[in-house]
Amino acid sequence: MTRIATVTILGTGVLGAQIAYQAAYSGFDVVAYDINETALAAARKRFVKLAATYEEQVKGAAGGKADAALKRITLQMDLGRAVAAADLVIEAVPENLELKREIYRKIGQLAPAKTIFATNTSTLLPSELMESTGRPERFLALHFANQIWIQNTAEVMGTPKTDPDVYRTIVAFASAIGMIPIELKKEHPKYVLNSLLTPFLDDAVELLANGVADSETVDKTWRIATRSSLGPFQILDMVGLRTVYNIDAAVNEKQQRLARYLKENYIDKGKLGAESGEGFYSYPSK
Amino acid sequence: MTRIATVTILGTGVLGAQIAYQAAYSGFDVVAYDINETALAAARKRFVKLAATYEEQVKGAAGGKADAALKRITLQMDLGRAVAAADLVIEAVPENLELKREIYRKIGQLAPAKTIFATNTSTLLPSELMESTGRPERFLALHFANQIWIQNTAEVMGTPKTDPDVYRTIVAFASAIGMIPIELKKEHPKYVLNSLLTPFLDDAVELLANGVADSETVDKTWRIATRSSLGPFQILDMVGLRTVYNIDAAVNEKQQRLARYLKENYIDKGKLGAESGEGFYSYPSK
Numbered sequence: 001m002t003r004i005a006t007v008t009i010l011g012t013g014v015l016g017a018q019i020a021y022q023a024a025y026s027g028f029d030v031v032a033y034d035i036n037e038t039a040l041a042a043a044r045k046r047f048v049k050l051a052a053t054y055e056e057q058v059k060g061a062a063g064g065k066a067d068a069a070l071k072r073i074t075l076q077m078d079l080g081r082a083v084a085a086a087d088l089v090i091e092a093v094p095e096n097l098e099l100k101r102e103i104y105r106k107i108g109q110l111a112p113a114k115t116i117f118a119t120n121t122s123t124l125l126p127s128e129l130m131e132s133t134g135r136p137e138r139f140l141a142l143h144f145a146n147q148i149w150i151q152n153t154a155e156v157m158g159t160p161k162t163d164p165d166v167y168r169t170i171v172a173f174a175s176a177i178g179m180i181p182i183e184l185k186k187e188h189p190k191y192v193l194n195s196l197l198t199p200f201l202d203d204a205v206e207l208l209a210n211g212v213a214d215s216e217t218v219d220k221t222w223r224i225a226t227r228s229s230l231g232p233f234q235i236l237d238m239v240g241l242r243t244v245y246n247i248d249a250a251v252n253e254k255q256q257r258l259a260r261y262l263k264e265n266y267i268d269k270g271k272l273g274a275e276s277g278e279g280f281y282s283y284p285s286k
Numbered sequence: 287m288t289r290i291a292t293v294t295i296l297g298t299g300v301l302g303a304q305i306a307y308q309a310a311y312s313g314f315d316v317v318a319y320d321i322n323e324t325a326l327a328a329a330r331k332r333f334v335k336l337a338a339t340y341e342e343q344v345k346g347a348a349g350g351k352a353d354a355a356l357k358r359i360t361l362q363m364d365l366g367r368a369v370a371a372a373d374l375v376i377e378a379v380p381e382n383l384e385l386k387r388e389i390y391r392k393i394g395q396l397a398p399a400k401t402i403f404a405t406n407t408s409t410l411l412p413s414e415l416m417e418s419t420g421r422p423e424r425f426l427a428l429h430f431a432n433q434i435w436i437q438n439t440a441e442v443m444g445t446p447k448t449d450p451d452v453y454r455t456i457v458a459f460a461s462a463i464g465m466i467p468i469e470l471k472k473e474h475p476k477y478v479l480n481s482l483l484t485p486f487l488d489d490a491v492e493l494l495a496n497g498v499a500d501s502e503t504v505d506k507t508w509r510i511a512t513r514s515s516l517g518p519f520q521i522l523d524m525v526g527l528r529t530v531y532n533i534d535a536a537v538n539e540k541q542q543r544l545a546r547y548l549k550e551n552y553i554d555k556g557k558l559g560a561e562s563g564e565g566f567y568s569y570p571s572k
Contacts (some may be wrong), residue, residue: 145511151510151511152510153507153510153511155507180506180510182499182503182506182507183499183503184498184499184503185497185498185499185500186496186497186498188493188496188498192493192498192499192503192504192507193507193508193511195489195492195493195498196486196489196490196493196504196507196508196518197508197511197512199485199486199489200482200485200486200489203481203482203485203486204482206481207474207478207481207482210472210474211471211472212470212471212472212474212478212481213468213469213470213471213478214471217468217469217470217478218478218482220466220468221439221441221468221478221479221482222479222482222483224437224438224439224466225431225437225439225479225483226483226514226516226521226524227515227516227524228512228514228515228516229513229514229515230512230513230514232482235512238512238513
């Protein structure tokens with residue numbers, strides 16, 4: 001397996017910042033790339049806030065470890081310099097096929113031959129991007145969930161061209177940064193988790209939107225029947241309504257209708273889920 | 287609300303027998319109807335076995351209570367006599383629209399005007415049956431799950447013609463026999479539970495059947511992401527593969543393909559789920 005020591009994250013949005021911070025927290029040297037000073041200033045704030053969150057929520061993070069992670073992150077807005085020493089580049093730029101292809105064409109030229117590329121795309125297939133990398137055998141998807149320090153699954157999904165050694169390297173890397181690797185044996189839209197989760201949540205929202213039953217009744221039914229601690233609306237509150245909205249809004253007509261229902265009845269009223277203090281349920285302690 | 291004291295169950299198959307026994311166990315006088323001596327002999331065996339199961343698994347059932355329930359059940363193969371004194375008839379005959387309509391036409395004539403009719407149908411809508419009853423305002427669906435003493439939800443679903451007082455009577459009856467009533471505000475195919483559960487399980491089976499990930503990986507992903515104690519294949523083992531097979535086999539092409547997958551790879555090999563000792567997982571204690 002390839003040895004991974006230096007990791008570059010492209011894109012410092014919500015999830016990009018979390019991936020960068022988690023890798024640094026786990027001892028890796030991290031380069032966080034974004035396109036301009038404004039984006040990097042926002043990234044700097046995100047990292048400081050993440051350090052505070054880890055101190056509060058992650059066992060062992062207080063007493064210096066969360067702060068030390070910050071020192072292992074270098075901010076960079078020159079793409080060539082960002083990838084020059086990378087063993088692994090994790091791409092977390094916006095979900096736009098052409099934008100992603102363009103960035104892969106660039107780093108395919110700029111990065112050393114050894115560098116592995118991993119996309120964090122939620123909605124595209126890695127095979128749609130692989131040819132743009134110029135090195136499809138060293139390319140695959142590594143998909144994280146929001147709140148990486150709590151929702152610590154990382155789905156690893158190759159293309160038919162991914163070198164098995166590269167795949168194993170990335171599975172080991174995911175473990176090394178504290179993730180539980182979810183190994184997909186072949187490409188599948190939406191990976192394992194969202195293949196199950198988004199239609200499940202959609203079905204629950206549909207029961208509510210159609211007036212079949214209220215959210216408490218639906219949750220109770222699910223909890224009892226499957227011996228779960230959370231029903232679908234409790235899971236929705238935990239995942240965050242905006243996350244589900246963004247996924248649904250990008251898909252077909254039925255899901256867009258449900259996305260609108262969530263937006264009009266909850267999101268527009270500030271009910272975003274547990275993090276905001278209210279979603280389908282109230283969370284007074286938040 | 288109407289007072290319910292005497293309950294007649296039509297059909298003594300797996301679920302009909304469980305409903306009859308549970309009602310008797312809860313103190314109701316129960317008439318269990320089936321079409322001939324053979325069916326009633328099988329019913330008698332089912333009731334005795336249920337009493338033994340309750341003694342083992344239901345708190346308080348040992349020491350006479352489980353046996354006493356048996357004495358409150360009368361077997362009957364004359365339909366007129368079966369319904370003559372019924373406050374409530376729960377129909378649990380095979381899932382065949384014409385068969386059910388025929389039996390409702392008969393009992394609509396045979397039962398007193400006061401009698402409420404409830405169908406335990408899983409796959410039909412009560413509005414497809416209501417006109418055959420001759421008393422649509424005293425008719426609704428009351429849907430139980432297999433292993434009623436453990437999976438104790440009862441979904442209550444009226445038609446546009448169901449009298450609200452009848453609806454409330456049945457909600458109260460469900461509680462009185464130890465069920466947690468799930469109140470549906472309007473008709474919906476597959477109720478609340480199966481609207482969520484069967485597509486969810488289908489999606490999981492599809493990931494497996496398509497070779498995307500193994501069952502352990504899928505379950506692990508779900509458990510971590512939703513903080514559940516059981517993943518979809520563990521739930522499938524608990525519900526029983528034949529139950530899911532029977533639901534899927536009755537639906538569309540995609541689901542029939544998944545049903546065949548379950549049958550060929552599991553059911554035909556005796557892997558029926560937790561009850562049989564093996565399904566997707568092994569249950570050595572069974």
